[in-house]
Amino acid sequence: VYQVFENVAKKYDVMNDSMTLGIHRVWKDILIHKMNPCPGTLLLDVAGGTGDIAFRFINYVRSVRQRQLQRKLKHHQNLSWQEIFESYQKDQFNSLGDSQVVVCDINKEMLKVGKQKAQHLGYSEGLSWVLGNAEELPFDDDKFDVYTIAFGIRNVTRIDLALQEAYRVLKPGGRFLCLEFSHVSNPLLSRLYDLYSFQVIPVLGEVIAGDWRSYQYLVESIRQFPPQEELKAMIEDAGFFRVDYENLNFGIVAIHSGFKL
Amino acid sequence: VKCQHYPPVRALQASAALRRASDEHKKEPLTSSSQQHFDSPPASHQPEQEPQGPHPSYTGQGGQESEDYESEEQLQHRILTAALEFVPEHGWTAEAIAEGAKTLGLSVAAAGMFHSDGSELILHFVSECNTKLSKLLEKEQKLVQLGEAEKKPIDEFLRDAVEARLRMLIPYIEKWPQALSVLLLPRNIPSSLNLLTSMIDDIWHYAGDQSTDFNWYTRRAVLTGIYNTTELVMMQDSSPGFEDTWRFLGNRVADAMTMSNTASQVQSTGEAVVQGLMGAAVTVSNAETSRAVR
Numbered sequence: 001v002y003q004v005f006e007n008v009a010k011k012y013d014v015m016n017d018s019m020t021l022g023i024h025r026v027w028k029d030i031l032i033h034k035m036n037p038c039p040g041t042l043l044l045d046v047a048g049g050t051g052d053i054a055f056r057f058i059n060y061v062r063s064v065r066q067r068q069l070q071r072k073l074k075h076h077q078n079l080s081w082q083e084i085f086e087s088y089q090k091d092q093f094n095s096l097g098d099s100q101v102v103v104c105d106i107n108k109e110m111l112k113v114g115k116q117k118a119q120h121l122g123y124s125e126g127l128s129w130v131l132g133n134a135e136e137l138p139f140d141d142d143k144f145d146v147y148t149i150a151f152g153i154r155n156v157t158r159i160d161l162a163l164q165e166a167y168r169v170l171k172p173g174g175r176f177l178c179l180e181f182s183h184v185s186n187p188l189l190s191r192l193y194d195l196y197s198f199q200v201i202p203v204l205g206e207v208i209a210g211d212w213r214s215y216q217y218l219v220e221s222i223r224q225f226p227p228q229e230e231l232k233a234m235i236e237d238a239g240f241f242r243v244d245y246e247n248l249n250f251g252i253v254a255i256h257s258g259f260k261l
Numbered sequence: 262v263k264c265q266h267y268p269p270v271r272a273l274q275a276s277a278a279l280r281r282a283s284d285e286h287k288k289e290p291l292t293s294s295s296q297q298h299f300d301s302p303p304a305s306h307q308p309e310q311e312p313q314g315p316h317p318s319y320t321g322q323g324g325q326e327s328e329d330y331e332s333e334e335q336l337q338h339r340i341l342t343a344a345l346e347f348v349p350e351h352g353w354t355a356e357a358i359a360e361g362a363k364t365l366g367l368s369v370a371a372a373g374m375f376h377s378d379g380s381e382l383i384l385h386f387v388s389e390c391n392t393k394l395s396k397l398l399e400k401e402q403k404l405v406q407l408g409e410a411e412k413k414p415i416d417e418f419l420r421d422a423v424e425a426r427l428r429m430l431i432p433y434i435e436k437w438p439q440a441l442s443v444l445l446l447p448r449n450i451p452s453s454l455n456l457l458t459s460m461i462d463d464i465w466h467y468a469g470d471q472s473t474d475f476n477w478y479t480r481r482a483v484l485t486g487i488y489n490t491t492e493l494v495m496m497q498d499s500s501p502g503f504e505d506t507w508r509f510l511g512n513r514v515a516d517a518m519t520m521s522n523t524a525s526q527v528q529s530t531g532e533a534v535v536q537g538l539m540g541a542a543v544t545v546s547n548a549e550t551s552r553a554v555r
Contacts, residue, residue, distance in 0.1 A: 034373075035370075035373065036355055036372075036373060037358050037369075037370070038355070038359050038369055038372070040369060041369055041370065048331065068356075090423075133456050144368075145368040145369055145370040146368075146370045170368070171367070171368040171370075172366065172367055172368065173362055173365075173367025173368035173370060173371035173373075174368040174375050175368070175370035175371070225516075228370050241333060242333065242374055257373070259370075259371065259373070259374060261336060261371075
């Protein structure tokens with residue numbers, strides 16, 4: 001698995017766009033909307049190498065924070081100009097409201113690409129990059145508010161261990177969110193999807209990234225991944241409550257959610 | 262390793278028991294789960310929701326969180342109650358719920374359990390208010406039964422009950438219009454309507470209404486109308502202590518009483534008219550027959 005991603009790191013984003021025809025952006029947006037984080041949330045994004053989820057999280061929290069500040073200002077109708085100025089200054093430096101993202105990935109190359117992207121796009125505060133294995137996270141218990149793993153859990157050899165680690169590092173009340181390729185139940189769509197996956201994607205891999213085998217591996221690993229209900233059962237086994245999934249695009253992708261209660 | 266051997270669809274009780282037990286206990290429920298699986302195939306089609314009611318508590322083990330001793334529903338209840346405190350500041354939103362969860366020591370992500378528009382919070386609040394009203398009316402009824410208080414005439418009773426219920430909105434009055442609009446969302450209408458009708462029912466019950474005829478409907482409809490219009494007036498009332506609203510309420514209740522009197526008057530007048538016509542008809546027919554005889 002490590003070597004697959006070593007090859008893939010630099011072209012990861014480009015391949016994502018071409019394979020999914022850009023829809024992966026929408027899927028990730030939906031994930032963040034479902035999370036609906038408020039300022040002050042501590043997010044752990046596992047297998048989040050190039051930082052897609054992290055950046056979206058920061059954008060979302062920033063806009064929520066903006067609205068909060070605007071509302072506060074509206075209430076300050078009766079204060080003197082001096083007081084308004086002071087409170088505005090104080091809040092202005094806290095544009096993220098103490099929210100933070102820790103991006104954890106097993107692969108150094110992916111993290112490097114992610115850091116470069118962050119610099120390029122201008123994300124400076126609230127981000128940390130940590131090298132780590134999902135089956136054995138280098139964090140203490142009860143630390144994070146939300147744990148996400150987007151398109152990463154199928155690459156984990158022991159999914160149950162990863163789920164147990166997720167349970168461990170989450171605070172009580174914390175949320176587990178998993179975005180992953182899943183099973184399409186509609187038979188017609190399933191045939192079309194299979195056709196596309198096995199014929200088109202490896203070819204794209206060869207053309208764009210010069211690596212046909214990695215993408216063949218990718219498509220096969222998607223097929224071997226447990227379907228929605230089974231993954232839900234595994235999440236419940238790890239101790240999560242209110243486990244639930246939402247199919248996107250008829251099951252091509254599913255978002256699983258659970259709470260540590 | 263263990264989870265790969267579980268059948269993909271499992272009975273609810275097993276999964277709940279497994280979650281509750283510590284590692285040593287895991288083997289016990291496993292055998293009972295396979296039994297339940299064979300005994301009740303329909304159980305496998307149940308929606309995956311936590312069973313209502315408290316979980317079995319295992320003393321000693323698994324005592325890390327107090328949730329071991331309460332059900333999910335109870336926890337949600339506690340979060341929503343805690344969230345009410347933050348409503349004046351944040352409105353009926355997921356943010357208020359997140360702040361409420363924080364005060365209970367939970368992560369702010371727990372607000373993700375509820376809808377982002379705050380529907381559950383509002384419904385919870387309305388249901389709590391209705392319960393408070395019931396308790397209040399019950400207490401008053403007991404006092405009357407014990408002879409410690411006078412039985413109120415019906416218009417005064419209705420007026421006091423509606424006023425007491427509306428006063429519960431006062432701490433949240435600024436954000437209440439927002440709440441009303443959320444309650445009118447199609448998704449929420451069944452629940453909000455249910456809560457409203459049961460509240461009105463309660464008030465009439467304690468008012469001593471025992472009608473079983475058409476009056477039952479008219480009384481409910483009239484009181485619902487009075488309650489809703491007074492609530493709307495309250496939203497726009499800026500008089501001290503909401504005196505304008507209470508005056509409006511008093512007038513509406515008085516109108517309703519007059520209307521019912523008028524209705525019964527109309528009814529008796531109608532009866533009188535009918536009797537008069539019958540008498541006239543009889544007289545005329547008698548006169549005809551007597552003339553015919555002559």
